[in-house]
Amino acid sequence: MSPSETWSLNTTHIGRRVNVFETLASTNTTASELAVLPENDGVVVIADYQTTGRGQYGRVWQSRPKCSLLMSVVLNPPSELCRPAILTALAAVAVVEAIVDLSGIQASIKWPNDVLIRGKKVCGILIEKHGSAAVVGIGLNINQTAEEFIAAGLLEATSLEIESTRPIERRFAVERVIQRLDQAYEQVFSGERTAIEAEWKERIGLIGRRVLIEHMDGSTIVGQIREMQFDRLVLELEDGTRQMILPETVRHIFEQ
Numbered sequence: 001m002s003p004s005e006t007w008s009l010n011t012t013h014i015g016r017r018v019n020v021f022e023t024l025a026s027t028n029t030t031a032s033e034l035a036v037l038p039e040n041d042g043v044v045v046i047a048d049y050q051t052t053g054r055g056q057y058g059r060v061w062q063s064r065p066k067c068s069l070l071m072s073v074v075l076n077p078p079s080e081l082c083r084p085a086i087l088t089a090l091a092a093v094a095v096v097e098a099i100v101d102l103s104g105i106q107a108s109i110k111w112p113n114d115v116l117i118r119g120k121k122v123c124g125i126l127i128e129k130h131g132s133a134a135v136v137g138i139g140l141n142i143n144q145t146a147e148e149f150i151a152a153g154l155l156e157a158t159s160l161e162i163e164s165t166r167p168i169e170r171r172f173a174v175e176r177v178i179q180r181l182d183q184a185y186e187q188v189f190s191g192e193r194t195a196i197e198a199e200w201k202e203r204i205g206l207i208g209r210r211v212l213i214e215h216m217d218g219s220t221i222v223g224q225i226r227e228m229q230f231d232r233l234v235l236e237l238e239d240g241t242r243q244m245i246l247p248e249t250v251r252h253i254f255e256q
């Protein structure tokens with residue numbers, strides 16, 4: 001299927017080609033088809049509407065036409081960056097920065113892949129790996145109303161337009177997110193991960209907090225978070241010992 005429009009943004013890596021579709025099954029699926037060719041590195045796929053949008057853990061991601069940013073980025077990062085923890089973190093930081101640019105609102109990051117405004121979810125991120133390539137899927141609620149979330153039973157969801165006093169133009173928001181993603185990716189790609197890591201840690205806001213960590217295998221552990229980096233979380237246990245935890249092994253972190 002061919003895109004209805006193609007844009008070319010003045011970015012370094014991500015968004016030099018943007019394929020815009022009216023309707024797709026899932027932008028992640030279309031992006032994964034492009035991911036087989038290395039020359040598609042950095043290509044962005046956008047849809048006004050998805051018929052079978054995917055969320056984390058096999059959940060469905062639904063959105064009325066033309067009121068969300070539904071976007072997937074094809075990436076061929078070096079192997080040390082092709083990790084869900086790093087790609088999720090840099091996408092979350094980029095979305096948080098774009099939200100500040102667009103509305104002046106300070107958003108937070110909820111482990112591992114949600115961006116929240118005043119505790120409500122405004123954006124979800126879905127990373128899918130395809131061999132040495134990865135697809136970074138981003139769903140950002142832009143123009144939905146509070147009434148529509150209530151009618152859909154999504155009481156924990158919000159949109160930029162609900163939270164902002166300024167009107168948000170979708171095309172402008174899309175470009176801002178892509179520009180911020182490109183900047184974040186370039187920084188991490190060139191070995192300058194410290195600033196992105198620091199913002200990610202700050203926006204998650206769990207340093208010094210007592211938490212229960214739930215691992216992917218269902219096991220849990222309680223302690224105080226002492227440090228968070230892309231490579232490890234440092235948890236201080238009740239007996240004072242410290243445990244290093246690989247971010248990819250953590251499904252949820254619950255504040256106690």
Ligand code: BTN
Nearest residue numbers: 026053054055056071124137139
């Ligand atoms: C989540 O919070 O569960 C992640 C949601 C990710 C949704 C986006 S929308 C664009 C891209 N295409 C998909 O099918 N999913 C992601």
